[in-house]
Amino acid sequence: xxxxxxxxxxxxxxxxxxxxxxxxxxxxxxxxxxxxxxxxxxxxxxxxxxxxxxxxxxxxxxxxxxxxxxxxxxxxxxxxxxxxxxxxxxxxxxxxxxxxxxxxxxxxxxxxxxxxxxxxxxxxxxxxxxxxxxxxxxxxxxxxxxxxxxxxxxxxxxxxxxxxxxxxxxxxxxxxxxxxxxxxxxxxxxxxxxxxxxxxxxxxxxxxxxxxxxxxxxxxxxxxxxxxxxxxxxxxxxxxxxxxxxxxxxxxxxxxxxxxxxxxxxxxxxxxxxxxxxxxxxxxxxxxxxxxxxxxxxxxxxxxxxxxxxxxxxxxxxxxxxxxxxxxxxxxxxxxxxxxxxxxxxxxxxxxxxxxxxxxxxxxxxxxxxxxxxxxxxxxxxxxxxxxxxxxxxxxxxxxxxxxxxxxxxxxxxxxxxxx
Ligand SMILES: Cc1ncc(COP(=O)(O)O)c(C=O)c1O
Numbered sequence: 001x002x003x004x005x006x007x008x009x010x011x012x013x014x015x016x017x018x019x020x021x022x023x024x025x026x027x028x029x030x031x032x033x034x035x036x037x038x039x040x041x042x043x044x045x046x047x048x049x050x051x052x053x054x055x056x057x058x059x060x061x062x063x064x065x066x067x068x069x070x071x072x073x074x075x076x077x078x079x080x081x082x083x084x085x086x087x088x089x090x091x092x093x094x095x096x097x098x099x100x101x102x103x104x105x106x107x108x109x110x111x112x113x114x115x116x117x118x119x120x121x122x123x124x125x126x127x128x129x130x131x132x133x134x135x136x137x138x139x140x141x142x143x144x145x146x147x148x149x150x151x152x153x154x155x156x157x158x159x160x161x162x163x164x165x166x167x168x169x170x171x172x173x174x175x176x177x178x179x180x181x182x183x184x185x186x187x188x189x190x191x192x193x194x195x196x197x198x199x200x201x202x203x204x205x206x207x208x209x210x211x212x213x214x215x216x217x218x219x220x221x222x223x224x225x226x227x228x229x230x231x232x233x234x235x236x237x238x239x240x241x242x243x244x245x246x247x248x249x250x251x252x253x254x255x256x257x258x259x260x261x262x263x264x265x266x267x268x269x270x271x272x273x274x275x276x277x278x279x280x281x282x283x284x285x286x287x288x289x290x291x292x293x294x295x296x297x298x299x300x301x302x303x304x305x306x307x308x309x310x311x312x313x314x315x316x317x318x319x320x321x322x323x324x325x326x327x328x329x330x331x332x333x334x335x336x337x338x339x340x341x342x343x344x345x346x347x348x349x350x351x352x353x354x355x356x357x358x359x360x361x362x363x364x365x366x367x368x369x370x371x372x373x374x375x376x377x378x379x380x381x382x383x384x385x386x387x388x389x390x391x392x393x394x395x396x397x398x399x400x401x402x403x404x405x406x407x408x409x410x411x412x413x414x415x416x417x418x419x420x
Contacts, residue, residue: 010123014143019362019382020136027376027399034408036325037376039191039348040399041261045317047301047310051260054300058293071292073284075105075267079299083253083267086302090225090232093240097249097271104280107290109223109254109266112279114140115286116250116268119278120217121146121181128167128183130159132351132383132392134191134221137184139382147179150385157342159185159197161204168212182217183209187235188225189347192383192394196233196345199241206243217248217275226258226311228346229319239269248272255298257348258311263294318348321397321405325350328406332413337420348398351380354391358419361390366419375411 006012020038027035058067074080080100088098106112121127123145129138131150141148149167154160171177185205187197209216220238237251238244254266270276283289301307326343329335329350338355360366361381370377380392400408 010145011143014123014145016143018136018139018143020139023376023378033371033374033376034400034404034411035376036395036397036400036408036412037378038399039257039396041257041348042314042317042321042398042401044401045314046260046262047306050301050306050310051263051297054297054306057300058296067293067296069292071289071295073104073280073289075103075290076292076295076299079105079295079302080267082299082302083269087237087239087251087253087269091236091240093236095239097239097269102269102271102276104268104270104276104283105290105295106266106268106283107287108256108264109221109252109268110136110140111283111286111290112250112252112266112268113137113219113221115279115282116182116217116219116275117141117144117146118282119275124179125181126171126176126179127181128164129385130185130190130193131385131388132193132380133184133385134186134223135378135382135394137221138385146181148385150388151183157195158201159195159205161201161208164205165208165212168208168214172212177214180214180216182219184219184221185238186221186223187237188222188233189227189344191223191347192349192351192378192380194342194344194347194349194351197235199235202235202238202241203243206238206241206247210246215246215248217250217272218244219250219252221252223252223254223257224347225253227315227318227348229315229322230345233345239271248275250275255307258314259298259301259307263297265290265294265298315346318397321401322350324402324405325395325397325409328409329413332410332416334413334416337416339416348396350395350397352393352395353380353389354393354416355420356391358391360393364390366415369415369418370412373411373415375408375415377412 024038027038080103084098084100126147129148152160152163238249251269341350341352360379362379378394381390
């Protein structure tokens with residue numbers, strides 16, 4: 001019997017199926033499909049023993065009841081204290097911005113991004129994003145009725161401050177500047193572009209916003225900051241940059257990519273008291289605190305040094321996988337077919353640009369042919385604000401290994417040849 005239709009709320013009406021959930025489900029349900037799409041991490045290097053040891057330690061500590069009880073909305077103080085020290089060390093900077101009180105632990109950094117957008121934006125508002133940007137963030141914006149506008153890339157592959165000024169001036173001319181509510185940046189091995197932002201690029205962006213009289217909330221996402229291959233990209237976070245002092249600033253981090261995706265623990269830091277409190281109020285309404293046990297596990301592994309030790313191996317392993325995928329694509333000769341990409345210095349992705357005429361979007365013949373050939377990628381158009389190019393794709397070397405990674409590259413290269 002069909003039920004009576006429900007007059008959904010604005011949010012309910014805007015809720016389309018998230019592409020990320022679909023990509024993850026397709027990959028999990030079809031083991032014969034090789035997925036270069038969803039950003040899963042390497043199953044082989046997941047920290048099984050480290051987590052088991054931490055669980056044994058916690059469950060024989062005599063304090064089991066504490067860990068198995070609800071925690072606080074803001075999250076475990078011991079873990080926040082560690083994060084506060086670590087971020088200040090990474091930035092080589094000390095200031096009240098790093099106080100543990102400014103940190104909140106969330107259900108992945110994705111929840112923190114959502115909380116920030118919920119408290120900052122109404123439907124019809126605007127957020128500036130890089131070109132390209134993290135596609136799940138773009139979907140999140142769409143789901144909240146928020147318009148994403150891309151900041152162009154400049155001549156030296158930077159996020160172009162003058163391009164951003166043009167966007168802002170256009171919004172002013174259209175009488176829409178009041179709707180601009182935030183800027184979202186990724187400074188380390190960005191998903192999907194793999195670019196990092198230099199300190200001077202970040203400073204120039206701050207200076208344009210200031211010039212234009214827009215001390216807007218700025219969101220800086222450091223999801224891949226710990227996953228460099230050789231040396232850490234030297235830019236500090238915006239929390240350490242005096243150029244950003246006047247701005248309400250938010251920094252986002254996560255333990256999912258650099259430790260265990262399944263613990264789904266991320267965090268946000270905010271040195272603007274009212275903004276932080278509002279996010280915590282909404283988090284209180286949503287879940288009054290993320291799962292406490294994963295936080296306790298993480299506190300053990302960060303305090304006993306396992307986290308940093310494991311990272312050393314992880315960096316090498318991802319570097320090897322990146323080289324493998326990169327090398328296989330080169331060997332398949334796709335450069336001669338007009339495909340290009342930069343070799344990343346960290347992160348989990350390659351970002352490929354194909355021939356200008358080619359359409360790789362989700363409904364395209366190319367995408368269907370790739371699925372038929374048994375390989376998945378993230379269509380690049382999902383990673384741009386509306387109106388972006390359709391000839392790009394994101395490939396993740398996170399989950400596949402060795403022969404599977406090679407085979408995925410071969411399958412994809414064949415489709416590229418067929419469409420050249
Ligand atoms: C740039 C970026 N930010 C945030 C996230 C969210 O990660 P999580 O919620 O697992 O911490 C991801 C995940 O892929 C990401 O790529």
